[in-house]
Amino acid sequence: MTRRHPLDGLEREIRAHIERETEENVERGMTSAEARRLALIKFGNVALTREDTRAVWASRWLDQLRQDVRFAFRSYARTPVFTSVAVLTLALGIGANTAIFSILNGLLLRPLPVREPAQLVLVTDDEAAPRARVWNFPIWDQLRQTSQHFEAVAAWSFIRFNLSSGGETQLVEGLWATGSFFETLGVPAIVGRTFSDLDDQRGGGPDGPVAVISYGYWQRQYGGAADAIGRAVQLNTVPFTIVGVTPSDFFGPEVGRTFDFIVPLATERLIRPSDSAVDSCCTNFLSVIARLTTEQSLDSAVARLRTAQPEIREVTLRPWAAEAGQAAIDRYLESPFALVPAANGFSNLRLRYERPLLIVAVVVALVLLVACVNIASLFLARAVARRHELSVRLAVGGSRWRLTRQLLTESLLLSGVGAGIGLLFAGYGSAFLTRQLSTSTSTVFLDVSIDGRVLAFTVAVTGLTALLFGTAPALRAVRAGSTDALKEHGRATTEQAHGGLTDLLVVVQVTLSVVLVVAAGLFGRSFASLKYRELGFQPDQILVVYIDAQTVMVEPSQRVPLYERALDAVLELPGVTEAAISHVTPVGGGGFTPAVEITGDQRPGREASITLPANGEVFGNLISPRWFRTFGIPLVAGRHFTDRDRRGAQRVAIVNEMFARSFLGGDNPIGRIITLYPNTPRALSPIEIVGVVADAVYTSARDPVPPTWYLPIAQFDIPGFPFSATRLSVQATAGSPVLLTDRVETAIASVNPQLALTFRALPDQLHASLTQERLMAQLAGFFGSLALLLAGLGLYGVTAYTISRRRTEIAIRMALGAAPRAVMGRALARISLLIGVAIVVGAGISLWASRFAAGLIHGLTPRDPATLVGAALVLAVVGVLAGWLPARRATRIDPVAVLREG
């Protein structure tokens, strides 16, 4: 029917009404003005009339919605326990999903908060593996000089600045950045100014060394005061002037990190005059970013860069390249530059956490699915209980669509309320999780605020959730609410046809729970295997002091003696059992991996020499004599280093057992000769192996113990080796090693008050080194338990409901002489069968999915059978328990009472 809507022509109708009245008034003898005035008065408020009339129609849909919502609220209020369990479940499920998504959003999706981020590209050398490649200064210099291909290029490097002028460090996050940095990114200053090439001069620009601070630091340190501009601040004892503040949303060029200070790259020479990376030919430390012009495509930019490449490579060839051989030179010259899009910034954090986070995202999605299934079965039970109400409504002419809509409104309302609470959870949850990622050595900063994308995600998840748990029960309820339900006396004597769907829901729920419990088991066991791993050293009593001598006016060659004097001062302290200095400490970050050659096997039939390249498979350390005792690493053969192993004496080395096993076939290594940096002018030889120590973890508890050699730090006299910093490890006699901090600081200050000291307890470092595994274990454990709880509740609910529906049948059976045990057995048999099927399917899925956890699981295989069996057992126990409790109640039915009710 194309009937016109009653509202059409309303305007004309009102006008006609007033005209008619006016005409009648004129006929009564009024003037036309008077007639019209009275007509208008009599009609009343025209605009209001129009509005009220329209409202009659506009409110129909809204009215029904309001009605539905009010009705839904009422019906939820009648079942407070069901409602709160459902809302809480949904809040947790949706909240967890939102939290993880907002982290993924911050880490992967959000564009950098800069001008036209899509034009930014990162200069790297491998398109396939876009890692955060860093370059040395000469290459950057060449890139800058050939930068006419690009609109702009910039480079930066992260650094921690020390605000204190000696003694314990007060570290802030910083960036060296080229003068083009702010212009290239298009980041303005909100107060003061940014800096430019003018400021990026050796020794500082016209205003001397300048610094730009972040909004966060401005607020924290200066309370956002405008007079922060112009203030002087000492970074590593060099005075800088603050000239500007960056916008609040600018966290820097790398996702996952943030900064307090940005200073011009050229001031690096002021801060570390004798160790400057800018002045060095070969220190790779700069990230380089370029902005393409608007008409430039990525491919054409790459092509242009490649044409400039031979020249850039030629000019930046290392001075000692000739010794490395022609092949190495050619490899260097031909190694291509590449550009990768950097709209979302680039991030080491992303590389590390992308896969774990995606796994967690899948885990929380599965938990939400379990929650949906759970609520769906509750709804199903509820819908059957409401069948009478629904059939009455259908019988008196309610439309099926209207009823379906009513039921879906109820679902949506439930998930909407859940999502609202979930958003609150998510805000806390994502902030909590990112805080967990931060350790004492690296601060993780991620913008996880809830933006449009996160909100859209949450709304979509909420809608989907409501459909998932609401549709099937709603359709079934409306279908079942047909007239025969009226005839039925509200009680069933036989199993209902809805059993199929309920069974399916039970199987799905238990299956998902199996997968989640397996994941929890794997990550938990993996973390435990790392945490309780035999490290090979005793970390508990050790305080590690990072001593930085860069700001001390001492010749680099005099630094080791300075460190030794500091060591002697600390060894005098009461409460210190042992102490030693070293170039590297276990799990302290960094590794020392020069090439090594082993010679000295004179026996016939053996290779005279083995060369081990500097590929990171063999690790070295430079230590003082009591280092092994400080760390509790036992000597297996030969002797320890002594104070006589100094410059001028025979060079000596100690290797670990793994070194002997890996390269000498288990032969006694003592007496063999090694050479460091073989075939280069700085080759260090001959070094005689004088001892063997037990294996100990080097970089990380995750990695197997590498073949390791140790040299006396006092004998390591390669020209130009900076020793700009060292690590002093102190073993406390008793109590927490942190308690030694003040005494150690005073002792070192008495040797030289300018040395910058950073204190870290080794147990804390170990703790921090396992952050990722701990977090995965906690998250998987939490969500695994949640799924288990939900599955248990769901099974309990379904069994209890089924049994309550079959009370009459059970009563009849018992009246006819069935033993309670048999009745219970029947109830349990079915649920056991379902759980059995689900466990088998779940185990299969877990086996398949385990491939995605490869590389994240340590100390066991991702298909660990014990974990699988354990998970199956846990589910079986929970399932049978959840079935047994209501089943036991069934046996207590009093047949007489039940049958009388009928």
Add this chain to the structure above:
Amino acid sequence: MSKEPRIDLLQGTLDLLILRTLQLGAAHGHAIAKAIQRTSDDVLLVEEGSLYPALHRLIKRGWITFDEGASENNRRAKFYRLTPKGRKQLVVETTKWEKLTRAIARVLRPA
């Protein structure tokens, strides 16, 4: 004009009056207002604007409907008329109304 004071319409009674008026035949808005006023001897005051939301409410409930047509001086107008459902409703409403007035009368003048 009447000397008696005019009475404001009770909530909902306007619907009844409209149905009653339309029982006599189709009419446009102005005519309905006039009829209500005239047949009540000008006692009942209809703020004429409020007629329109009421008419639309009745259309929505399916008690009345309308046709487009030309009025006395060839104006285009909507003529409202009762539907069969509206006719039934009028009986219901009238009965309800009579019950109500009888009850109120008994309260005011107990026998």
